[in-house]
Amino acid sequence: MVDFNSIKSERKSEVFKGSIFTLSLWILFLSMTWSRLAAEGGKPAVKKEHKSLSAGQWSEPVLLEELNDSANDIPATRPCLSKDGLTMYFMRDGRIMEAYRDAPSGPFTSERAVTELDKGYGIWVSEDELRLYYAHYEYASVGRRIRLATRNSKGELWQDVGTFTVIHKDGHGQIDTSPTLTADELTMFYESNRTGIKQLWTATRASITDGAGNFTQFENPTRVIELADDDEVWTPYIAPDGLTIYYGAILYGDTTRNIYKATRPSFNDPFENIEKVGISTDLYWEWMPYLTDDAKTLYFYSRRANDIRGIWVSHKIIQNVIVDIKPGSSRNPLNVKGKGMLPVAILGAEDFDVHSIMAVSIRLEGVAALRQSYQDVAGPEGAGPDGFIDLTLKFKTQDIVGTFGEVNHEDVLTLVIEGVLTDETAIEGSDEVTIVGKHKPLNQADINKDGIVDLADFAIISKN
Ligand SMILES: [Ca+2]
Numbered sequence: 001m002v003d004f005n006s007i008k009s010e011r012k013s014e015v016f017k018g019s020i021f022t023l024s025l026w027i028l029f030l031s032m033t034w035s036r037l038a039a040e041g042g043k044p045a046v047k048k049e050h051k052s053l054s055a056g057q058w059s060e061p062v063l064l065e066e067l068n069d070s071a072n073d074i075p076a077t078r079p080c081l082s083k084d085g086l087t088m089y090f091m092r093d094g095r096i097m098e099a100y101r102d103a104p105s106g107p108f109t110s111e112r113a114v115t116e117l118d119k120g121y122g123i124w125v126s127e128d129e130l131r132l133y134y135a136h137y138e139y140a141s142v143g144r145r146i147r148l149a150t151r152n153s154k155g156e157l158w159q160d161v162g163t164f165t166v167i168h169k170d171g172h173g174q175i176d177t178s179p180t181l182t183a184d185e186l187t188m189f190y191e192s193n194r195t196g197i198k199q200l201w202t203a204t205r206a207s208i209t210d211g212a213g214n215f216t217q218f219e220n221p222t223r224v225i226e227l228a229d230d231d232e233v234w235t236p237y238i239a240p241d242g243l244t245i246y247y248g249a250i251l252y253g254d255t256t257r258n259i260y261k262a263t264r265p266s267f268n269d270p271f272e273n274i275e276k277v278g279i280s281t282d283l284y285w286e287w288m289p290y291l292t293d294d295a296k297t298l299y300f301y302s303r304r305a306n307d308i309r310g311i312w313v314s315h316k317i318i319q320n321v322i323v324d325i326k327p328g329s330s331r332n333p334l335n336v337k338g339k340g341m342l343p344v345a346i347l348g349a350e351d352f353d354v355h356s357i358m359a360v361s362i363r364l365e366g367v368a369a370l371r372q373s374y375q376d377v378a379g380p381e382g383a384g385p386d387g388f389i390d391l392t393l394k395f396k397t398q399d400i401v402g403t404f405g406e407v408n409h410e411d412v413l414t415l416v417i418e419g420v421l422t423d424e425t426a427i428e429g430s431d432e433v434t435i436v437g438k439h440k441p442l443n444q445a446d447i448n449k450d451g452i453v454d455l456a457d458f459a460i461i462s463k464n
Pocket residue numbers: 256257258280281282283284285286
């Protein structure tokens with residue numbers, strides 16, 4: 001957790017130190033808050049203005065000991081896992097390494113040093129594992145630059161292709177490292193010291209290769225200023241969709257490096273909702289995060305208890321909840337032209353008090369509810385009220401329909417609810433709906449949604 005408690009109590013004590021007038025205002029505020037809480041069922045309601053400060057609960061990290069060179073006490077660093085979970089790309093003693101396993105979890109059983117490439121400082125491998133982006137020490141007057149290596153198939157050796165000279169042209173001692181890319185490889189984030197300290201930068205391009213098959217340069221290096229004012233930031237990981245970023249930093253009074261997460265609604269928006277990721281502790285350094293695509297498994301580098309260094313793995317703790325879309329109906333028809341609300345209940349049970357859910361964290365297919373209340377509306381498996389209070393939520397039907405691809409009458413879709421409990425445990429549940437009517441989403445390329453794909457849409461894309 002980000003420790004804002006000390007900040008909050010400082011603020012409170014300032015209030016109390018003020019005049020009697022201030023004190024009475026404070027009492028008035030507390031009594032108003034209390035009556036609001038009482039009106040909402042006597043349980044502390046989640047206040048919308050306070051968002052979660054921590055990104056969920058994670059299992060106790062486990063060391064991937066087999067990736068270390070234990071005989072020489074050289075730890076593995078900078079994890080980057082292949083999409084199939086079978087190959088770990090990482091670094092050891094400055095050398096790029098590949099380690100292999102037969103199943104997407106469990107220990108890696110063999111490895112290969114990528115000796116065909118020079119030493120590196122941070123790596124990222126494309127989804128098809130045919131392009132490897134790595135930082136490299138060029139020569140004393142230039143510094144470290146990001147390079148590309150490619151291969152035609154996974155069985156082949158890597159071949160260096162060249163460096164991203166456009167973003168590095170200011171050179172001369174400049175250190176650019178730790179590349180991480182979106183799945184389309186058109187947006188790159190990386191670490192750069194060009195302001196004097198290590199911070200995160202981003203650069204973009206319109207295609208991976210040009211018409212002649214040569215790789216395309218990244219352009220427009222821009223500092224991602226919102227992630228940390230004047231603090232150092234290291235080793236970014238960008239999610240495939242470019243909307244969630246993880247990075248190492250020392251923020252908010254931390255005494256060691258920790259892993260932070262931030263999100264943005266679209267490429268046009270700055271990152272916000274900066275949260276410390278739950279495995280972070282002030283006892284140890286945690287950085288070099290790498291998440292699986294489902295954001296449920298986190299690999300990172302840490303030097304932990306008993307001075308053990310290396311790549312650690314942790315899993316997001318997820319509690320399943322029972323979801324009933326349209327309580328009282330088991331078929332759950334969803335009219336795609338519906339203008340109203342879609343009611344959804346998360347069911348309480350003897351061992352599950354729905355007041356433990358942080359209601360504002362709930363998303364149905366990524367969509368937030370417009371209203372929530374606490375009422376016993378249903379029981380499990382289509383039963384009516386069962387004596388246990390449920391969390392009932394109302395979503396705007398058209399917001400939910402907006403998340404669908406093309407659907408036809410009578411299609412059955414599974415809708416997923418995600419959120420967190422007040423103790424930050426992630427929760428997940430789902431229910432099915434039966435589609436009424438037909439829905440075809442607007443053309444993806446029609447960015448400004450005016451029904452035609454033209455230069456106006458392209459102008460928006462190129463601004464991104
Ligand atoms: Ca730490």
